[in-house]
Amino acid sequence: MNLRFVEAFYWVASLKSISRAADKLYLTQSAMSSRIATLEEELGVLLLDRRDKQFKLTGAGVRFLMYAEKLLELQREVKAEMGSGEAMAVSMRIGAIESVLHSWLIPWLESLRTEHPGLELELTVETTPILVDQIQRGTLDLVFAVLPASADGVRNQALPTMDMVFVGNPQLHTKRSYKLSELASMELLTFQKGSQPHVTLLDLFRQHQMEPKKVHAISSISAMVQLVQGGFGVALLPRAAVERLTGFAPLRPLSCDVKLQSLPIHASYRTDPATKTVETVVRSAMRFAQQQGHAPKRRPSKAISGKPVTSKKSMM
CATH class of the missing domain: 1.10.10.10 (Winged helix-like DNA-binding domain superfamily/Winged helix DNA-binding domain)
Structure with a gap:
């Protein structure tokens, strides 16, 4: 047979x-x-x-x-x-939201390539709904998204959550700390409508019985960064992504008087009885993400200056 x-x-x-x-x-x-x-x-x-x-x-x-x-x-x-000594040689199709891309995905992939030089990668950056659909349909082997996927043969693993932070232009937003009521009077930028950051941001203002001036839905981190640079408004972004952008864009994390809800991240992957490659890669991602979460965090500087970041697309 x-x-x-x-x-x-x-x-x-x-x-x-x-x-x-x-x-x-x-x-x-x-x-x-x-x-x-x-x-x-x-x-x-x-x-x-x-x-x-x-x-x-x-x-x-x-x-x-x-x-x-x-x-x-x-x-x-x-x-x-x-052949237990042979290097892993297989193609893997990985998808991720842009929050993960701008946080720990790239250094993890570099580490993964060192650990498994025979691994060939196909990387897709998309929104959570699209990634969940692709893993359910089998067009991707592993995705990192906000929501877990539900389908026969698909497993899910919760990864460390991402702290969220308001980010402004260091020349315009100079106060040591901002009240939520002050932020409500500004134009705010967050991910597309229906995304977890967009929903939780609106809920945050509702809980405090406030109505934000404007909430712009932007499906791209690079676009939000450039809009903040231009003084368009204040963005809600993962703190790890902001730290990774150090040296590329003038940004300033803004201290706020309320606690922001963290961004959940899940690894969804398809099991394959013929190989343990996916499970090996998921364990590697889990270890790396946990190490990043436990690593000492640099104290944010007042300004992050440099050239603007350009990225093909983003998502949540």
Whole structure:
């Protein structure tokens, strides 16, 4: 029995789609269909119910899925036993929100490349809803987003939360500390409507029975940074991202008289019985994020000066 055909069936069943499984394994749909048909011929049973447009496994398909997972796990164990010293060589598709990108993602990827030089990465930076949809559909292997994903074969791991901070222009915002009522009179910048920072910011003012002057929804950290530089308003950003921007943009974290809700971060990933690569990468990310969270924080300077940051896109 060809284990590549078994793997093809496993992903078709897990992702509930021949086309998505084909994308996962870098095959054409016709090649994927051919592998499933050959496997069915060898087993002497139909694994997919093709009578309905909606994806469905036959009774035999449901039973064989359990065997397929065991076969792929056994293959992984054999490879590990017979070639345990080999470097990990596999392609991984990783997605992240821009808050993670601007905080610890890049140094972590650099560290990961050192630990596993055979690892080939595909990186996507998107909003949480898009990333959750992509991990559920199987177009990404691992995502770092605000919300956990919910789907068969997807696991979630909570990572350290991110402290949020108001950020202003050091030439315009010179006070040692600001009251929430003072910030309410300014034009505020936060992530797109419906995002966790946007919702919690509005809730914060409601809880204190205040109405902010304006809340601009900006789906890009680089755009918010440049708007703050231009004196457009005050932005709500992850503190770690602001610290990473040191030396690139004139920014000043603003002390506030109320506590801001932290940004939750979750790692969502698809399990693969044929390899433990994803689990290894998730453990690496978890360790790195925890180290960043426990590392001594630099005291923010009054001004962060330098050249403006440019970034293709952002998100929350």
